[in-house]
Amino acid sequence: MHILIxxxxxxxxxxxxxxxxxxxxxxxKPVDKLTLLDVAAPATPAGFAGKVETAAADLAAPGEAxxxxxxxPDVIFHLAGVVSGEAELDFDKGYHVNLDGTRALxxxxxxxxxxxxxxxxxxxxxxxxxxxxPPSIPDDFHLTPLTSYGTQKAIGEALLADYIRRGICTGVGxxxxxxxxxxxxxxxxxxxxxxxxxxxxxxxxxxxLPVPETVVHTHASPRxxxxxLVHAAGLAPDALGPxxxxxMPGVCCTVAEQMAALRRIAGERVAARIRREHDPLVAxxxxxxPQRIEAKRARELGFKAESSFDEIIRIHIDxxxxxxxxx
Amino acid sequence: MHILIxxxxxxxxxxxxxxxxxxxxxxxKPVDKLTLLDVAAPATPAGFAGKVETAAADLAAPGEAxxxxxxxPDVIFHLAGVVSGEAELDFDKGYHVNLDGTRALxxxxxxxxxxxxxxxxxxxxxxxxxxxxPPSIPDDFHLTPLTSYGTQKAIGEALLADYIRRGICTGVGxxxxxxxxxxxxxxxxxxxxxxxxxxxxxxxxxxxLPVPETVVHTHASPRxxxxxLVHAAGLAPDALGPxxxxxMPGVCCTVAEQMAALRRIAGERVAARIRREHDPLVAxxxxxxPQRIEAKRARELGFKAESSFDEIIRIHIDxxxxxxxxx
Numbered sequence: 001m002h003i004l005i006x007x008x009x010x011x012x013x014x015x016x017x018x019x020x021x022x023x024x025x026x027x028x029k030p031v032d033k034l035t036l037l038d039v040a041a042p043a044t045p046a047g048f049a050g051k052v053e054t055a056a057a058d059l060a061a062p063g064e065a066x067x068x069x070x071x072x073p074d075v076i077f078h079l080a081g082v083v084s085g086e087a088e089l090d091f092d093k094g095y096h097v098n099l100d101g102t103r104a105l106x107x108x109x110x111x112x113x114x115x116x117x118x119x120x121x122x123x124x125x126x127x128x129x130x131x132x133x134p135p136s137i138p139d140d141f142h143l144t145p146l147t148s149y150g151t152q153k154a155i156g157e158a159l160l161a162d163y164i165r166r167g168i169c170t171g172v173g174x175x176x177x178x179x180x181x182x183x184x185x186x187x188x189x190x191x192x193x194x195x196x197x198x199x200x201x202x203x204x205x206x207x208x209l210p211v212p213e214t215v216v217h218t219h220a221s222p223r224x225x226x227x228x229l230v231h232a233a234g235l236a237p238d239a240l241g242p243x244x245x246x247x248m249p250g251v252c253c254t255v256a257e258q259m260a261a262l263r264r265i266a267g268e269r270v271a272a273r274i275r276r277e278h279d280p281l282v283a284x285x286x287x288x289x290p291q292r293i294e295a296k297r298a299r300e301l302g303f304k305a306e307s308s309f310d311e312i313i314r315i316h317i318d319x320x321x322x323x324x325x326x327x
Numbered sequence: 328m329h330i331l332i333x334x335x336x337x338x339x340x341x342x343x344x345x346x347x348x349x350x351x352x353x354x355x356k357p358v359d360k361l362t363l364l365d366v367a368a369p370a371t372p373a374g375f376a377g378k379v380e381t382a383a384a385d386l387a388a389p390g391e392a393x394x395x396x397x398x399x400p401d402v403i404f405h406l407a408g409v410v411s412g413e414a415e416l417d418f419d420k421g422y423h424v425n426l427d428g429t430r431a432l433x434x435x436x437x438x439x440x441x442x443x444x445x446x447x448x449x450x451x452x453x454x455x456x457x458x459x460x461p462p463s464i465p466d467d468f469h470l471t472p473l474t475s476y477g478t479q480k481a482i483g484e485a486l487l488a489d490y491i492r493r494g495i496c497t498g499v500g501x502x503x504x505x506x507x508x509x510x511x512x513x514x515x516x517x518x519x520x521x522x523x524x525x526x527x528x529x530x531x532x533x534x535x536l537p538v539p540e541t542v543v544h545t546h547a548s549p550r551x552x553x554x555x556l557v558h559a560a561g562l563a564p565d566a567l568g569p570x571x572x573x574x575m576p577g578v579c580c581t582v583a584e585q586m587a588a589l590r591r592i593a594g595e596r597v598a599a600r601i602r603r604e605h606d607p608l609v610a611x612x613x614x615x616x617p618q619r620i621e622a623k624r625a626r627e628l629g630f631k632a633e634s635s636f637d638e639i640i641r642i643h644i645d646x647x648x649x650x651x652x653x654x
Contacts, residue, residue, distance in 0.1 A: 091437075091493065110418075130569060130570075139469075140468060140469045141467060141469060142466075142467045142468060142469045142470060143469060143470060143485070144488070144569065144570050145485070145488075145489070146492065146569060148489050148493070151485050151486070151488065151489040154485050155482050155485055155486070158470070158472070158478050158481050158482055158485075159478070159482070161471070161472075161478065162472070162475050162478040165473065166418065166475070242457060242471065242473060243471050
């Protein structure tokens with residue numbers, strides 16, 4: 001099996017690459033080739049027996065998407081994207097990468113045409129939903145994004161669904177909840193602080209909380225996100241019917257509950273490294289985001305997330321901090 | 328006030344032009360200029376005292392959208408589009424006109440930038456919804472189109488909402504129910520027969536019914552459609568909040584009820600001119616369409632449609648047949 005990962009240098013892309021390299025298989029079939037693509041060439045994974053190709057490409061640039069799929073990958077994990085904060089600040093870049101890049105990829109698949117029909121797993125986001133919300137957002141809630149990022153993701157979902165319906169590819173769009181705890185440096189996502197207030201204190205560094213502690217949000221760990229992607233790739237093509245875009249499950253809690261979990265696991269001294277500093281842009285964006293996601297269909301289809309925020313913190317300590325933290 | 332109508336040569340475009348020419352005003356303000364655009368130059372309306380410019384243009388072609396708005400119209404009725412049947416048969420043309428054309432228009436507005444902020448009234452369609460449906464489709468039902476046309480309209484809605492949110496324009500997206508009775512020749516819309524089974528018999532011509540009589544659908548007259556557009560243009564910019572796309576009201580009935588109304592108004596001989604001939608493509612497309620539209624928000628905002636199918640037939644006889652029909 002040949003797998004293409006776009007956005008392979010991003011956090012999710014790297015972790016997915018590691019997982020596929022380690023498993024050496026996807027959906028019970030051996031992986032013999034990985035094509036890793038990003039705007040800068042991604043690193044080659046360690047310990048993978050198959051062939052690896054890496055490429056630096058802007059999918060939306062003429063000819064680049066066609067080049068990316070000349071090897072006819074069987075499965076495409078389309079993770080490439082500009083994050084929410086950046087798409088809001090840079091209108092052109094957001095539409096270029098998130099809309100034009102996705103459309104170019106789908107069009108490149110269609111241009112091949114002669115029976116080539118890859119499986120495309122597309123990462124969407126719960127940012128496709130916009131306030132006001134019911135207490136829990138059902139699977140059939142309408143898409144009224146309040147950010148350009150959410151708009152671009154909603155358009156990507158609609159395109160993917162139409163290309164699947166026309167038989168050009170098979171696939172699933174998965175709406176990720178906020179993925180925490182993100183390792184490494186902060187990115188430009190408006191949701192970055194949800195990770196920061198856990199990651200920084202555990203690393204002995206002060207973290208800024210830009211929103212009120214009462215903010216309610218749905219989270220899943222990077223490990224769960226990779227699990228969603230792998231599970232989506234393995235679903236039977238007709239398991240979903242025509243509604244191929246799915247909200248993923250997660251842990252729903254307040255920022256105060258996140259902080260309490262940190263205190264339980266790492267102690268008062270660590271939790272005290274969170275400093276409150278209101279940021280109106282971030283607060284406004286987050287206010288428009290969904291709080292509680294029902295994800296009934298996804299749960300029924302076997303997608304699994306953590307059951308507590310404590311578990312999410314422990315996964316971060318295990319997977320990204322070698323089991324330790326700075327007391 | 329300067330008004331641009333795209334798709335001005337289409338049925339809705341022509342009737343809107345006539346109405347604006349006759350009223351000489353929109354939202355209480357005098358109309359001093361009409362710019363009428365379509366792929367072939369539209370006709371100049373009779374009896375309009377203001378200035379009229381007509382243009383033949385493909386909005387998606389480079390530079391054409393910018394040219395179309397050089398006169399900085401205050402209101403843009405964006406009606407241009409490829410209809411459902413054609414967009415399903417010609418994938419490229421549908422995306423080119425319905426997606427790229429709409430995006431090009433929005434981008435042209437953004438490119439002007441120096442405070443220019445027109446009001447854009449966009450005609451979407453209930454084809455943005457896809458089966459399975461609840462008994463009545465609420466305003467917050469999700470968009471899961473089952474045609475490329477519905478997909479393109481849903482994307483147009485999302486783009487318009489984002490451009491409005493960013494302050495680039497103001498506007499409303501209105502989801503038209505099926506507009507009947509369409510005068511003139513049949514078009515390529517899969518919904519064309521809903522008009523044909525009334526229009527042809529009244530003209531003394533045989534009509535084909537390609538779907539079962541039990542099909543339930545929501546209809547409004549062309550007169551109502553023009554009413555929706557004019558009413559949308561007059562709404563206060565902040566009347567809608569961020570959810571600027573609205574399902575329009577209509578008369579919900581079965582094909583059998585349409586035929587009974589025709590029999591009541593025009594007699595048995597006219598109604599007998601309907602011949603049943605199943606068309607699997609049309610039947611499949613129509614099966615995926617919504618039946619009953621709640622349109623609660625639109626009704627609350629003052630959008631009005633007919634209250635019976637009889638009324639819709641009478642409007643056709645009055646507006647398009649000079650009050651008479653072929654017995």
